[in-house]
Amino acid sequence: MAHIIGLIAQKGGVGKSTLSRLIACEFAGQGWAVKIADMDVSQGTCAEWCRLRQQHGIEPDIRVETFGRVAQAISDSDRFDLVVVDGAPHATAATLEIARTSDLVIIPTGLALDDLRPGVMLAHELVEKGVQADKLVFVLTRVGDSLAAIEDARQFINRAGYAVGVAELPERIGYQRAMDAGFAATETTHRSLNEKAEAVAQDIADKLAGLVMDREVA
Numbered sequence: 125m126a127h128i129i130g131l132i133a134q135k136g137g138v139g140k141s142t143l144s145r146l147i148a149c150e151f152a153g154q155g156w157a158v159k160i161a162d163m164d165v166s167q168g169t170c171a172e173w174c175r176l177r178q179q180h181g182i183e184p185d186i187r188v189e190t191f192g193r194v195a196q197a198i199s200d201s202d203r204f205d206l207v208v209v210d211g212a213p214h215a216t217a218a219t220l221e222i223a224r225t226s227d228l229v230i231i232p233t234g235l236a237l238d239d240l241r242p243g244v245m246l247a248h249e250l251v252e253k254g255v256q257a258d259k260l261v262f263v264l265t266r267v268g269d270s271l272a273a274i275e276d277a278r279q280f281i282n283r284a285g286y287a288v289g290v291a292e293l294p295e296r297i298g299y300q301r302a303m304d305a306g307f308a309a310t311e312t313t314h315r316s317l318n319e320k321a322e323a324v325a326q327d328i329a330d331k332l333a334g335l336v337m338d339r340e341v342a
């Protein structure tokens with residue numbers, strides 16, 4: 125049975141598809157059989173990216189399929205080691221389904237309160253509906269250079285009762301360019317950008333390993 129990582133947010137443009145592609149490439153690079161389930165049927169961001177990737181022969185090859193329902197998305201999950209479920213914005217029912225099904229739920233957010241508030245509200249709503257709070261992890265994305273702003277965002281999330289990743293993804297044109305050409309955030313032409321993205325992926329891999337270990341012990 126595959127591990128499942130879900131990426132959700134009420135807002136669009138916060139980095140769900142960016143992190144999905146990053147996570148998929150990092151695990152696939154370690155030899156895992158990985159599939160991205162693209163739940164954003166109208167945008168099909170990952171599906172389009174996959175097409176580009178295949179066209180340019182970029183390795184590792186990532187399988188991407190588009191689905192309207194989570195149950196469908198994971199119906200063949202026994203054929204994979206990891207399924208990355210890339211959620212659609214404003215998809216309340218599907219978002220809850222993703223959160224319930226996933227071993228680890230990533231909520232990407234920018235640093236502005238306009239991003240943080242809906243993120244925390246979403247987490248509260250999920251917990252109210254029975255999702256375990258400890259599998260929800262916020263990841264700071266598209267951050268600027270202000271360490272104070274990053275720290276403020278971390279505190280906001282922690283005070284609300286949730287975990288936040290130790291690594292954050294900066295806003296850089298290099299990431300956008302890479303993804304526009306079928307590459308992931310770890311596959312840009314800039315080593316320092318790749319290293320920052322690798323740190324985010326490693327953090328997510330560590331969180332998944334921790335949660336899976338806790339579940340096996342329980």
Ligand SMILES: Nc1ncnc2c1ncn2[C@@H]1O[C@H](COP(=O)(O)OP(=O)(O)O)[C@@H](O)[C@H]1O
Nearest residue numbers: 136137138139140141142266294295296299300
């Ligand atoms: N860290 C970043 N730096 C620069 N551009 C980014 C970054 N993260 C995302 N983008 C760009 O922002 C847009 C939205 O990101 P995406 O991951 O598709 O968001 P979502 O899936 O949450 O809607 C995409 O065009 C992507 O290339």
Ligand SMILES: [Mg+2]
Nearest residue numbers: 140141164169
């Ligand atoms: Mg998306």
